[in-house]
Amino acid sequence: MEDVGLILDLVLAFGAALVGGFVAQRIGLPVLIGYVLAGVLIGPNTPGWSADFERVQLLANLGVAFLMFALGVELSFAELQRMRRVATVGGAIQLTLTFGLGAAAAIVLDWSLPAAFLLGGAFAISSSLVAIKLFLGRGEGTSLQARAALSLGVVQDLSLVPMLALLPLLAGTEDNLAVSLARSLGVAIVALGAVVVLGTRVVPKILFLVAGSGSRELFLLSVVVIALGTAVASHAAGLSLALGAFLAGLVVSESEFDSQVLTEIIPLRDLFATLFFVALGMLIEPRILAGQAGLIVALVAVLVVGKFVIGTAAFLIGGLEPRTATLAAIGMAQIGEFSFVLAGAGLGFGIITRSQYGLVLEVALGSILVAPLLMRFGPVLADAVSRLPGIHERTATLLGAAPPHEELSRHVLICGFGRVGSELGAALERRGLRYAVIEINPAVVRDLREAGVIAYYGDSGAEPLLLRAGVRRARTLAVTVSDLVSAQAAVRIARELNPTIDIVTRATDADVVEILRRAGAGEVVQPEFEAGLEFVRHVLRRQGVSARETELITSRRRTNFYDGGEASERS
Structure with a gap:
């Protein structure tokens, strides 16, 4: 009879995740919580039908590798290079203080000094995977806060190498600390060097050769081999699977095949x-x-609050502005898979007991469950941090000269000056129309002010900022930010302060169109839908349909979509 055990485990795991994620989403919780609770139900520690943990864990490692590989492809060496101060200065501060926090908690619990070292190390290392999934869930996978969190995560992953090297010494099975550390660090440095050299010289040639065959299947196979091969090589050298896969992605990001690689890998990543x-x-x-x-x-509370406070301070000292620092710190206010690795190694050396190992796991999982909930309060916490003594003055220095205080009237107020906002601003400039900008990126605000544009730094959903930007006298408010919480707040506050203002806002997803309408938006633009209509218009005109009829078709479709009439149309 065929062995279908692995297939049954997959069906059980994916089925439980589907149900758990769906229920969590329906009751307003992040889907990550649904996935974790689904795992509890099919786990070996819960009565009933359970999946084989070893097999599920093995397949889960594929998810870790694909997620970090895709993230590396989306970023680049240049973008990470810009985060070097955050990684070095912020990383040193964060690792030192969170290590001390964990060690202090262990001493209070009357653990031994070697066990305190281990808990300190477990507290210091966050899960980059969890952090990135949190940002991806908010549509911020490549945002400044996500890149900052990831740069810190790379430093934390590397710190695992000396921590693991010290465990034999703490257990009394290794006498020469210098030799142990030098051996581990030497292997890690050689492995990183090999990945970079082979990646920059060999990987682009492999992709070019396979792409030349014209076979999409072969191209996908080459991508999978590169991602998993580098991850396994990294793991064999004493580094993490995630770090190896991420480095492989960074190498691919520098090639001309990055977009196609991302297209192929994303379905595997999400699955x-x-x-x-x-x-x-x-x-x-x-x-x-x-x-x-x-x-x-109690330990989860100490961990999450402590890592949030320490992380925010570390990111601020590393050079980030308050909102970005706060959101990045929230993403890293948890511990995950590498803490499990450290705790498991400590258990193997007899440094901690089975009960202490179980406690570390439960605290780690508790922090992962709390993290998505904490992220929902990100804008509120960011606003609170921005108001702390000294923080506001420091941010003002970063921004350069403030815009002159003048009574703007009948102007356009643009919230968010990314690709959409800057395009709108350029059009207004060409027509000689006045506008002001609210933007969360201090570098953008500084550049706008130097160019003579009236620009304000801060969260678009902050009422004092909207008032200062003249929302009561503005003719139009254009909200282009992707953050739903900020967009919803900006629309609602603007409508309350200026009932006659024309409000147009961007919806990152079709599901939020009605939410923004209820908040007070006069017009909502959903980019993917509008792109679809442009395809419709183009194809119909090329097929001989008159311009008038084409316009009628697209107008009717747009009305049905934005006014919620699709269900009745289908019936």
Whole structure:
């Protein structure tokens, strides 16, 4: 009889994730929480039909590799280079202080000094995978805060190497600390060098050769081999799978094939990354959770709050502005898979007991469950951080000269000056129409002010900022930001302060069109839908349909989409 055990485990894991994610989304929770709770239900520690953890974990590693590889492809060496101060200065501060926080918690719990070292290390290392999934869920996968969190995550991943090298010494099985550290660091440096050299010289040639065959299947196979091969090589050298896959993605990002590689890998990324969170849920032991609930909750609170405060300070000192620093710190206010690796190694050396190992796992999983909920309060927390003594003055220095205070009237107020906002601004400039800008990126604000544009730094959803930008006297408000919370707040506040203002806003997804309409937007633009209509217009005209009829078809379709009449049209 055929062995279908692996297939059954896949069906069970994906099915549970589907149900858990759907239920979580319907009740207003992040889908990540649904995935983790689904893992609890099919885990070995819960009564009923359970999946094989080892097999699910093995497949979950594919998700880790594909997710980090895709992220590397989306970024570039140049973008990470701009984050070097955040990575070095901020990373050193964050690692040192969070290590001390974890060690202090262990001492309070009366753990041994070697065990305190291990808990400190576990507290210091966040899960880059969890952080990136949080940002991807907000449509901010390549945002400044995501890049900052990732740069810090790379430093944390590298710090795991010396931590693991120290464990034999702490356990009394290694006498020569210098030799142990030198061996581990030497292997890591050689491995990183090999990845960069081979990646820059060999990978582009392989992709060029395979792309020349014209076979999409062969191209996909080459991408998978590069991603997984580099990840495995990294792991064999004592580094993490995630770091190796990320470096492979960075190398590919410098080639001319980056867009096609991303197209091929994203479906695999989204599919297998789900298993990572299901596998995390399978680790939860309800027995330990029930027996030490109070202690676990207390440690999760100390961990999340401590890492958030320390992370925010580290990112600020690293040179980020308050909002970006706050959101990046929220993304990293958890511990994950590398803490499991460190705790597992400590258990193997006898540094911690089985009970202490279980406690580390439960605290880590608790922090991962809390992280998506904390992210929802990101704009509020960012606003609070911006108002702290000294922070506002520091930000003002970064921005350069403030715009002259003048009574703007009947102007256009643009919230967000990315690709959409800058295009609108350029059109207004050409027509000689006055406008003001609210933008969260301090570099953009500084450049706009130097160019003579009236620009204000801050969150578009902040009422004092909207008032200063003259929202009461503005003729039109154009909200182009992708952050739904900020967009919704900006629309609602503007409508309250100026009932006659014309408001046009961008909807990143079709699901939020009605949300923004209810907030007070007069017109909502959904980019993907508008692109689809442009295709319709182009094809119909080329097929001989008259301009008048084409305009009628697209207008009717636009009305049905934005006014919510699609359901009745289909019936």
